[in-house]
Amino acid sequence: MATCRIKFTLRCPSSDTQRFASTCQLSNPSSPVLLNLTPASSSNHKKVSCSSARRRSFGTVRAHMATEEKPVSEDRMLVFVPPHPLIKHWVSVLRNEQTPCPIFRNAMAELGRLLIYEASRDWLPTVTGEIQSPLGVASVEFVDPREPISVVPILRAGLALVEHVSSILPATRTYHLGIGRNEETLKPTVYLNKLPDKFPEGSRVFLVDPMLATGGTIVAAMNLLKDHGVDNKQIKVISAVAAPPALQKLSEKFPGLHVYTGIIDPIVNEKGFIIPGLGDAGDRSFGT
8 A cells, every 4th residue: 555754843842852853654544543653863853753644744744655564563652543533523622712611521521432432442352152132143242341441540631531431341440540740840749549559460451641741640650550560562541632742751661552642733832731732621621
């Protein structure tokens, strides 16, 4: 299948990441977006390579056609931006500054439901068998309730993103993490930890944080999960909006991790907010 490569620059004026040189590969628009993030081999710039159904860039765009596809290493972090029109719709509702609190929270819940649906493909434990239907015997496959998926929302805004999770996953356990961010230093502080002492071997965990901006909060949460016995490949991160500084940190620290997000924005400002983003997800979800 022919693909198209587009090179562009994302500017990220955060405290530790000033610029990203990015390479995007456009592939079948019916498939999710895959981003592979690796540090640049030289200079102070950091390189982001990605596969995207559609990407917009700022500045000059250079493209060429390629007919070969390189295999993706299982040790690299992957970022998926599913190109579903409903995901784009709910992200657009969240972006609108005129969206009132109840509608914003509902949009966040709907976006989370769609992202978790996409992230759970080929990942849920199942059991097979036969049952009697009204008209005959049928071969069936169920999600195995004996192996519940763990959902870990990061408070506060993570609660809104997982509000409809029970409508997607038949068997779940929810463990809450409260992580605040110092407004001056942007450093994370854990104020609530309801994780089990040890996750069972082979556990599958959805770690939910709506905004992946500077990366401090999500990295702190990942470190806590690993301390409680969960491997990178057992975790899928769910977010509404992501930015390169956070994705770069995750890529460097947690190879094999999968991230699912509604959209990737190019800029994190000096206060640690994603631009254009959608504002403070917690404040807008709960009106406080």
